[in-house]
Amino acid sequence: MSAVEFDLRLDRRRMWGHLFVWACFLATAVAVVLLAVLLFDILRQGMGRLSVGLLSNYPSRFPDRAGIKSALFGTMWVVGFTGLISFPLGVGAAIYLEEYAPRNWLTRVIQVNIANLAGVPSIVYGVLGLAVFVRAMSLGRSVLAGAATLALLILPIVIIAAQEAIRAVPRSIRDAGLGIGATQWQTLQHLVLPIAFPGILTGMILALSRAIGETAPLIMIGALTFVAFTPNTPLDEFTVLPIQIFNWVSRPQAGFHELAAAAIIVLLIALLSMNALAIVLRNRLRKDL
Amino acid sequence: MPGATTTDITLLRGRRWRERVIRAVLLGCGLVSILTTAGIVLVLVWESFGFFREVSVWEFLTGTEWTPLFKPPHFGVLPLVAGSLLVAVGASIIALPVGLASAIYLAEYAPGRTRKILKPLLEILAGIPTVVYGYFALTFITPLFRLVFPGTGVFNAASAAIVVGIMIIPMVTSLSEDALRAVPRHLREASYGLGATKYETVTRVVVPASLSGIIASFILAISRALGETMAVTLAAGATPKLTLNPLESIQTMTAYIVQVSLGDTPFGTIEYKTIFAVGLLLFSITLAMNIASRFVLARFREVYE
Numbered sequence: 001m002s003a004v005e006f007d008l009r010l011d012r013r014r015m016w017g018h019l020f021v022w023a024c025f026l027a028t029a030v031a032v033v034l035l036a037v038l039l040f041d042i043l044r045q046g047m048g049r050l051s052v053g054l055l056s057n058y059p060s061r062f063p064d065r066a067g068i069k070s071a072l073f074g075t076m077w078v079v080g081f082t083g084l085i086s087f088p089l090g091v092g093a094a095i096y097l098e099e100y101a102p103r104n105w106l107t108r109v110i111q112v113n114i115a116n117l118a119g120v121p122s123i124v125y126g127v128l129g130l131a132v133f134v135r136a137m138s139l140g141r142s143v144l145a146g147a148a149t150l151a152l153l154i155l156p157i158v159i160i161a162a163q164e165a166i167r168a169v170p171r172s173i174r175d176a177g178l179g180i181g182a183t184q185w186q187t188l189q190h191l192v193l194p195i196a197f198p199g200i201l202t203g204m205i206l207a208l209s210r211a212i213g214e215t216a217p218l219i220m221i222g223a224l225t226f227v228a229f230t231p232n233t234p235l236d237e238f239t240v241l242p243i244q245i246f247n248w249v250s251r252p253q254a255g256f257h258e259l260a261a262a263a264i265i266v267l268l269i270a271l272l273s274m275n276a277l278a279i280v281l282r283n284r285l286r287k288d289l
Numbered sequence: 290m291p292g293a294t295t296t297d298i299t300l301l302r303g304r305r306w307r308e309r310v311i312r313a314v315l316l317g318c319g320l321v322s323i324l325t326t327a328g329i330v331l332v333l334v335w336e337s338f339g340f341f342r343e344v345s346v347w348e349f350l351t352g353t354e355w356t357p358l359f360k361p362p363h364f365g366v367l368p369l370v371a372g373s374l375l376v377a378v379g380a381s382i383i384a385l386p387v388g389l390a391s392a393i394y395l396a397e398y399a400p401g402r403t404r405k406i407l408k409p410l411l412e413i414l415a416g417i418p419t420v421v422y423g424y425f426a427l428t429f430i431t432p433l434f435r436l437v438f439p440g441t442g443v444f445n446a447a448s449a450a451i452v453v454g455i456m457i458i459p460m461v462t463s464l465s466e467d468a469l470r471a472v473p474r475h476l477r478e479a480s481y482g483l484g485a486t487k488y489e490t491v492t493r494v495v496v497p498a499s500l501s502g503i504i505a506s507f508i509l510a511i512s513r514a515l516g517e518t519m520a521v522t523l524a525a526g527a528t529p530k531l532t533l534n535p536l537e538s539i540q541t542m543t544a545y546i547v548q549v550s551l552g553d554t555p556f557g558t559i560e561y562k563t564i565f566a567v568g569l570l571l572f573s574i575t576l577a578m579n580i581a582s583r584f585v586l587a588r589f590r591e592v593y594e
Contacts, residue, residue, distance in 0.1 A: 010486075017488030021398050027390030028399075028407060031458050035414045038455075041429050042421070092318025100312050101319070114322050119509065119579040120572065121516025123543050124329060127568045130550070131332040152325050159322070183304055185311045213418025216518035216543070220550045242420045242519075249424045249523055257428055264421050271416060 042268075046261025054262055058228040059244065063255030068263050071244035073230035074143070074223075075212060075270075078240055081147030082154065082211045087204055089151070090158030094200075097159070098166040099188060118156035125153045126220025134221050141222035144234040149217050154207040161203020165196040202278045209274040213267065215242035241267045333572055336565030343559055349566060355529040355545075357563045358554075364563065366570060368529035372446065372539035373571075376521055377514040379450025379535055380457060384514075385507055387454075388461025392503075395462065396469035397491050415459035423523030426452040431524065438536055444526025447535035452520045457510040464509065468502020469495060501589040505582040512578035516571065518543040542571045 057067025093110075101107040129149030139145040169192050177187030193200075218240055226247070227239040241263060248260035341349070344364040352365015391411075395404055430448040434441045441447070472495050480490040496503070526538030527548050540548070546564045554560045 013486050013489065017486050020488045020492070021394070024390040024394035024398060027387045028394045028462075030387055031391055031414060031455075031462070032407065032410050034455050035410060037429075038417070038421075038425050041425065045428070089318050089321050092315045093322060096312075096315035096319040100315060110319050110323060113326050115583070116576065116579055117322055117325060119512060119575060120329065121513075121518070121543065121575055123516065123518045123546055124333075124568055124572050124575075126550075127546070127565065128325070128329050128332055131336065131565075132328055135556075152321075155322060155325070183308050185308050209416065213416075213420070215418065215420045216522075216547060219547055222550065242418055245424065246420050246519060246523065249420070249427055257424075260424055261428075264424060267418065267421070271418075272413075275413075275416065 039268075042261045042264050044261075045258050046263075046265045049258045049262035050265060054259075055266075059226055059247075063253065063259055066248075066256075066259055068241060068244055068266065070227040070230055071239050071241045071263070072266070074227065074238035075240045077143045077231045077234070077238060078146045078150065078218075079208055079212050081143060081234060082150040083204065083208055085147060085151035086154055086158050086207065090155050090204075090207075091162050091200060093155075093159045094162030094166055095188065095193075098163050099184070099192075114156045114159055118160070122153055122214055123216040123220060125149055126217030128152070129217060129221045139235070141224065141237050142235045143231050143238045145221050146218050146223055146238065146240075147234070149221055150211045150214060153214065153217060154211050157207040157210060158204055161207065162196075162200045165199025165203065166192065168199060169195045198281050198284060202281045205274050205278040205281070209271050209278075212270060212274070213242055215240075215246055218243060219246070241270075329572065333565055333569040336562055337569045340559065340562035340566040344566075353531055355540075357560050358552075362559070366542075366567065368531045369540060369542045369545050369567060370570070371531050372525065372529065373515050373541040373543070375446045375533070375535060375539060376450045376453055376517075376525060376541055377511050379447065380454035380514040381507070381511055383451060383454030384457045384461055384510055388458045388506075388510070389465050389503060391458070392462045392465035392469060393491060393496070396466045397487075397495065411459045411462055414455070415463075417456075419456065419517060419519040420523070422452040422456050423520040426520055426524035434536070441536045442526065442538045444524065444528075444538040445536050446525050446539045449521045449525035449541075450535060452524065453514050453517050456517065456520065457513050460513060461506050461510045464506030465499075465503045468499040468506065471502065472498045501585055504589075505586040508578050508582035508585065512575045512582070515578075516543060516575050518547060522547045542567050546571075 053065075054067045055072065056069055057065060058069050059071075060066040093114075097107065097111065101110075126149065129145060129152075133139045133145040133148045134141060137145075139148070173191050173195065174187055177191045178184070182190070223243055224237055224239050227237065229236075231238045245260050245263045245267065248256040248263065251257075349364055349366050351367065352363060353367050354363035354365045355368045356363045391407075395407060399407065426448045430451055431441070431443065431445065434445065434448055435443075476494055476498055477490055480494045481487075485493070521541045522544040525541060525544060527540050527544065528538045529540040529545065530537065532539060545567055549560065549564045
């Protein structure tokens with residue numbers, strides 16, 4: 001009697017199990033379908049506007065003549081300087097934390113603080129950049145002010161990625177270096193860092209791909225929404241792709257929405273190629289070890 | 290060879306000096322992150338101090354009207370907080386169940402191959418810039434909404450909440466999946482050994498065992514939703530309002546900060562200082578949530594072996 005009951009319930013229990021798997025699968029599918037819909041919508045709207053003119057024209061009041069030249073150059077300038085600032089700072093901090101830092105309260109504070117910084121909303125970095133770089137250091141609304149702000153924003157990502165790369169280098173490599181009489185820095189410079197380098201670079205590229213899409217902090221520091229020139233020095237004013245997109249999306253005319261979609265396609269291509277590069281580097285690293 | 294010895298000693302001394310300098314420089318790099326935090330806190334507190342000399346903290350935190358750019362100005366931040374909460378709650382309703390369910394699927398059920406395809410797709414979803422989500426909200430979701438509910442405004446909290454929800458799904462998924470995977474195998478096997486089905490094992494053993502990690506991921510995702518800026522600026526509008534109706538235009542704390550910095554508010558005025566007061570509030574809320582998530586993780590973690 002009880003055996004029959006048990007079998008009956010097992011059926012029902014299994015049925016619940018099946019329903020549950022399907023529900024979980026559907027949830028995952030929803031996320032993927034949404035990604036597909038989003039990409040499809042952007043391609044449908046923007047494909048018609050993709051042309052050489054889009055890349056070589058400055059923005060304009062007329063959708064047919066408008067392009068992203070200033071935004072494209074601005075993005076390259078800003079991301080380039082963001083890399084130049086955040087790379088040495090981030091890698092330096094990571095080397096310190098992994099190789100030099102004693103286990104004391106200061107090290108713990110630095111580590112916890114990095115984790116907290118990763119969770120600070122990007123717009124707050126914009127407020128910091130506005131007050132420190134634009135006002136206090138009088139850099140104005142320049143490429144340098146924007147790059148410095150974004151460098152602080154991605155610093156936690158760079159540090160954490162570099163720490164992981166350095167930590168992955170086997171202890172024996174360090175022992176070998178120190179054993180033949182090299183100083184700690186010589187060991188790092190000639191043995192540890194070259195091995196960790198691909199991993200560090202991967203993290204750096206991923207961090208820069210985050211910087212490339214950031215909008216809010218640059219609007220905060222006063223990057224302009226209408227710029228008809230390309231920067232020539234780091235102290236020039238600038239605009240970037242996401243700000244140009246923001247500007248076009250917030251206009252009511254459909255022509256500008258198509259332009260925004262086309263600019264989004266360019267931005268996504270840049271992002272995907274950076275990610276692909278990072279994956280290639282990561283795979284090469286795996287082969288070496 | 291006395292000469293050689295002297296050279297060796299100078300060489301060693303030089304090397305030691307170099308080591309010290311390098312160490313100091315590297316420590317300096319590490320301290321930049323501390324300086325960043327100190328900079329954020331100092332800037333926000335200092336500029337807000339100027340604001341609170343003219344507007345009382347009480348009026349700021351409990352006022353129900355936010356009209357700093359009109360005459361007479363009102364500086365009650367509640368409508369902005371309500372706007373941010375409306376978007377964050379809406380986003381959570383979408384992202385928390387979907388994110389957790391897909392984490393369970395990926396960690397417990399998905400065959401290796403499916404997982405290999407799905408994980409990078411979710412990473413792409415996580416890497417899409419927020420301004421793109423704003424575009425999607427304004428040109429795709431809002432028109433859909435207006436077909437279904439004709440009374441919906443061009444700017445409304447609902448479509449902002451939906452895209453912010455989509456945006457934070459990957460975060461919930463990836464952090465929750467890590468938590469589920471951290472549950473040791475022998476707990477699952479013990480459950481099977483007692484005759485439980487896979488469904489019962491997952492829902493009554495694995496999920497409860499990783500609850501601290503799951504809740505921590507929820508808190509982090511909500512904090513991310515509160516700090517989201519571009520999508521809500523584009524989709525939710527610029528009308529600070531105390532409302533629970535998601536089909537109306539509202540304004541969030543972040544969108545207000547953007548609105549002011551896009552305008553030509555003169556430096557040093559009370560209107561200009563509002564962005565620091567609102568920024569301080571936003572920073573405090575998100576910081577508290579990040580600390581809370583770490584606390585949940587540390588305090589309620591089930592420790593195995």
